[in-house]
Amino acid sequence: MELVIDIISWLFLIVGSFFCLTGGLGLLRFPDFFSRIHAASLTDTLGASLILIGLMFQAGWGLVMAKLLLILLFSLLAGTTASHAMAKAALKSGLKPLEFKKGVYKELSGETSSKP
């Protein structure tokens, strides 16, 4: 039984770490702000929550699990909201997403900024 729990837990931890790694890579390599913020938010939603779930399996029932659950809820709420706020602020202040056309990146044409 313990072995099964360990395997499940490590599965979660490894997949979570993979998402953190790809998130970091995307943050460095993506071409514009909006795709980068997508990568960054991937790190703190999918990456962090999978790692936290993996840690919950390690902790077992108890106070530690409750605390991890609270951290998970909090980071899910706060991380996604922060990403949303940043993306919206960027759009409002006039930053336009890039568009990939015929092998080059170009600024998306047309009205993108939402009215205040």
Next chain:
Amino acid sequence: MRDLFAVVMLGGIYSLLSASLFLDLDAVDVAFTEASVGAGISTLLLLASLKLVSRYERRTRYKPALALGVIVVTGALLIYGTLDMPHFGSADAPAHQHVAPRYLEDSMEEVGVPNVVTSVLASYRGYDTLGETLVIFTAGIGVLSLLLVSQVTKDESIKKVPADMQQQIILRVVAKMMLPLILLFALYVQFHGDYGPGGGFQAGVIFAAGVILYTMLFGLSNAQRVFKREILELLTAFGVLIYAGVGVVCMLLGGNFLDYNVLRHDPVHGQHLGILLVELGVGITVAAVMITIFFKFTWRTVKHKYIKE
């Protein structure tokens, strides 16, 4: 770098990194303080003050070569001074000879608080912490006297200026969900400081951050309906009063200043009570000062905006 916004953000990142450094050195309380005060509230207050001034630094007309020279020389002297100090972590450093072992070995019997950091901070080094609280109090007074803006206006409509982020529905909904949790966590940090990492400073700052979040999203007038300006200004002094008052009560009961042993019949119980009260005083002062400073900044911004329109 002339973009002050980027400078503030870099400062926050630096604080967060040094917090993780402290965590690595097993100084959980210090890391907690650094994360909440350094990375959290000071970044927030600096951003708030950036809103009052312009975002970009003006070009200096003078050459700061002399200043740079002074800084380099002073820095070199300071580094030279550290050469005499015992090596990092060396066992025969004076700090590890008599002070630290005494705190670690006798604190449980003398103070009876599981978190030694709290017992050192609030009991053994009570004077120092009183001084720190006074520093924060003085900072609050300083800001109040620098931003001498009275909030008394004849025009009532200025009080109904909506917050900048009034329209951000997602942020408002999420903030409404998180706010009770933040305030509850602040109280937990405040009263659990004897047993785990935490204490008055961190709790006060977290509480203030919750109130600031509310103010940003729901407007100054709404926030000030709960946290009245006069009461806040009173509370800044009240926290210090609690702290120093505990000391005076100790003296009246026949002990030394801030010698909590005499507060109850049992010295350990006296210590518990004293630390609880003192931390409460610290928390009240810190929270009230931070909220007051932010309210003052926000009031300035609201007023400027209103006059412009």
